[in-house]
Amino acid sequence: MSVAVKIPVALRPATGGESEVTVEGSTVSEVLDSLFERFAELRERISDEQGALRRFVNVYVSGEDIRFLDGLDTEVSDGSELTILPAVAGG
């Protein structure tokens, strides 16, 4: 599956300034792995030592928080969009 990943401003230095990157994968976890293969620096910024997402990282598949889906195992379809965003407080 080919998936577009939207990169937040704070992580763009690690992608050479690119705001959207297309990678392959059939689950969120695979998509992120493909992303880390291309941009090794992203891994430690998004993931902790155990491979889980850091606690202030939110990941969305086509607008839905993956914590309401199957987390890192959430399946992605061809052409879907994965968004990485920092958790932001306010109201």
Place this chain on the structure above:
Amino acid sequence: MAAEKLKCKECGTDYPLEALYVCERCFGPLEVAYDHSRLDDRGALRRKIQAAREDVWRYAEFLPLSGPPPGPGNRAVPLGGVPAGWTPLIRAERLGEQLGLHNVWVKNDAANPTHSFKDRVVAVASARARELGFAALACASTGNLGNAVAAQAAAIGLPSYVFIPADLEEQKVLATGVYGTNLVEVRGNYDDVNRLCTELSAEHDDWAFVNINMRPYYAEGSKTVAFEIAEQLDWELPDRLIVPIASGSLFTKVARGFEEWLDLGIVDGRLPVMNGAQATGCSPVATAFGAGADFCQPVKPDTIAKSLAIGNPADGPYALDLARRSGGSIDAVSDEQIRDGIALLAQTTGIFTETAGGVSTAVLAELAARGDIDPDERVVLVITGDGLKTLDAVRDSFARRQIDPSVESFDEAAARAPLSAEAAV
């Protein structure tokens, strides 16, 4: 001024005092750090504060501007804007009596210009935004923040963009649109609005999203609730606070205000016990507290307390830590308890609060009933917004009589439904 840098709350990396809000290394939130080494001694500082203007800027030493407070004489920020803060701290004897408590105060932040505590955070965020040269204000809002941003932008002459969930209370929508803002209703809940605005803030880097790219400055404004309470209690700290939790920003920053003053010796004593209040229809932080977890599982909100309806609370981990280390708790109450809380506060203090205040009042009542509060403790109930913002919560909650303008008609009605000669509560 004493603001020195931004610092990541997670990994401690330093950043300059710019429109940054997230750590590039670990994605943690950034917070303002201060250098208070040149602060006046305690007596001089207290006198200086007491002689200062009656709004949040009386505490300018502890707020993150690089120049003087906004207003005439400040070249960078010449317009004073909406005057926020310095709200009453009211002794609530009758409320305490109902709950078996001897020392209850209400911090009535409904008395702010747009009728919620959000005027404080917007005052600080907008002043910093002007120092940084931004030409527009924006926000993602559950309603109260939208009111405050639209009003502040009007007062200082900037365009504004307010993003709200499409299902908000009509009162909050009308009280935002009247200020001439660009009001955008998003088909989704607050968490959808917040996600959208986080994306938009990257595309519109000339907009100051007060609670996104200006968040480190915005959040500092909530400390003024703590400073005022301490000053209004004659430079003493209360034993306990009840504060509503949406994202957890207010809850944690009020404690931060007390801690800063304790560290600097401006007040003595210890951090008050911090009790957080949520609605069961949106209680990710209370649920995590009850489960002993140190992070929150997000939820889809379903509650009448829309100003607290944040299902993905970013400051949740810090709120949990604060409740635990201060000896407090985070509790949740039902929509029915929220309505009862609104009525209890109204009928014992004369203060009409919105649903969020009903949440806080109901949690106070629950803690008192549970015996968690010593009757002699000095307790402050923080009321964050005005009841006129959420009128549906009290609709049909009391009897009304309609009569002709004659004594006979009145007597007839009074015979049908007897009038009470007692106070309501």
